[in-house]
Amino acid sequence: MNTRNRIIPILMVCLFCTGLAMALPLEREPGYVDLEWIDIPEDADEIQDIDLSYMLDDLAMEAREDGDKGLAEAIAMIRSIRVKAFSVDRHDSRTEATVDRINDELKEEGWNRMIYIKTEDQKVSVSTMHDDGEMVGLMVVVYEPGENAAFINVVGDLDIGKLIQLASEYDLDDLDEFVDEHEDSRSY
Helix, strand or coil, X not given: CHHHXXXXXXXXXXXXXXXXXXXXXXXXXXXXXXXXXXXCCCCCCCEEEEECHHHHHHHHHHHHHCCCHHHHHHHHCEEEEEEEEEECCCCCHHHHHHHHHHHHHXXXXXXXXXXXXXXXXXXXXXXXXXXXXXXXXXXXXXXXXXXXXXXXXXXXEECHHHHHHHHHHXXXXXXXXXXXXXXXXXXX
16 A cells, blocks of 8 residues: 555645646547546445546636736646545455556557566556657556555646645645645536
């Protein structure tokens, strides 16, 4: 659980450093990875099935209203953030096969693997997709057999420099509170 708990907050900061490209449907964006087909085991105790795409405009507008132009611009660039994570109480061959399938698809589709860790206790990969020299996608896959699995896809024009700058400026607890407020006010 430790790896996922460290990576998810860092990737939530990606919320502040991605790019919005409205010309294509999301599914056709070069940085998009379909996570909908991933089955969450029925016996999973902890589940995080998050799609922040619907609230990005509201987040940008609120940041602008709060006078944080840099944050507003960064959020306005976001196209999609999708997280699918769950606990696994035992070694689950289906989940391991899902992890391998995603990693194989990323390789076949030309994603660049930045980080790959494989030990007896975990598999972690961080991959990026580039289009015309610009990073347009980030995909993180974490699997700890008997613990958890997490799949995180961020789509947009990713700026690593801005990510590092914003990560040092913003408190993730404030981000969690901000997201919770917007989740509560979401109209269906």
